[in-house]
Amino acid sequence: xxxxxxxxxxxxxxxxxxxxxxxxxxxxxxxxxxxxxxxxxxxxxxxxxxxxxxxxxxxxxxxxxxxxxxxxxxxxxxxxxxxxxxxxxxxxxxxxxxxxxxxxxxxxxxxxxxxxxxxxxxxxxxxxxxxxxxxxxxxxxxxxxxxxxxxxxxxxxxxxxxxxxxxxxxxxxxxxxxxxxxxxxxxxxxxxxxxxxxxxxxxxxxxxxxxxxxxxxxxxxxxxxxxxxxxxxxxxxxxxxxxxxxxxx
Numbered sequence: 001x002x003x004x005x006x007x008x009x010x011x012x013x014x015x016x017x018x019x020x021x022x023x024x025x026x027x028x029x030x031x032x033x034x035x036x037x038x039x040x041x042x043x044x045x046x047x048x049x050x051x052x053x054x055x056x057x058x059x060x061x062x063x064x065x066x067x068x069x070x071x072x073x074x075x076x077x078x079x080x081x082x083x084x085x086x087x088x089x090x091x092x093x094x095x096x097x098x099x100x101x102x103x104x105x106x107x108x109x110x111x112x113x114x115x116x117x118x119x120x121x122x123x124x125x126x127x128x129x130x131x132x133x134x135x136x137x138x139x140x141x142x143x144x145x146x147x148x149x150x151x152x153x154x155x156x157x158x159x160x161x162x163x164x165x166x167x168x169x170x171x172x173x174x175x176x177x178x179x180x181x182x183x184x185x186x187x188x189x190x191x192x193x194x195x196x197x198x199x200x201x202x203x204x205x206x207x208x209x210x211x212x213x214x215x216x217x218x219x220x221x222x223x224x225x226x227x228x229x230x231x232x233x234x235x236x237x238x239x240x241x242x243x244x245x246x247x248x249x
Contacts, residue, residue: 014062038066183219196243
């Protein structure tokens with residue numbers, strides 16, 4: 001068996017080698033078995049026939065770092081003997097690997113875009129003058145008297161429109177207030193006549209719309225606030241029981 005001819009130049013740096021070993025062996029980057037990955041890393045360095053020290057110095061520093069982390073995990077520290085917790089010595093290595101992974105993904109995306117768009121030819125936009133196109137603008141005639149007259153007309157129309165809108169809003173508010181007050185009387189008469197009833201029984205025998213239900217619900221809230229009735233609901237979206245509240249309650 002001839003040992004494989006492995007060159008350190010195949011990897012861009014020690015993090016590239018370490019990341020390749022993690023990917024190849026399907027290792028969780030957040031829970032690195034430091035003893036196994038250190039053995040793989042050292043085995044790779046030992047298989048090289050020759051070392052270019054100028055290039056391999058960074059790889060040797062990473063090997064020393066892995067051995068140091070391995071020793072910190074295997075040997076108890078002073079904090080462990082004192083019963084105090086210590087941060088995971090692999091944390092800094094994991095952060096470096098995550099940053100390298102992110103850069104590797106971005107580099108792959110940029111490489112893909114370069115392959116896709118490198119043969120594209122772009123043409124800068126040209127102005128109409130550069131293309132010998134003559135633009136003819138329509139004549140702009142400005143009459144100050146007509147402009148002032150138009151502004152006056154717009155102001156008058158806005159005054160009329162806002163006045164009508166204010167009147168309509170006031171009328172709607174008065175009508176809603178009156179309808180809630182009247183509904184309070186009818187609801188109170190039904191509850192007091194029967195002693196207690198469900199909320200949906202207020203609408204029996206007639207077709208009601210959403211506004212009618214909303215007004216009736218507001219009337220019930222007002223009766224609750226005035227301490228006239230009690231309302232009970234066992235669970236959300238269940239029926240609501242309305243009961244007349246006597247003087248002693």
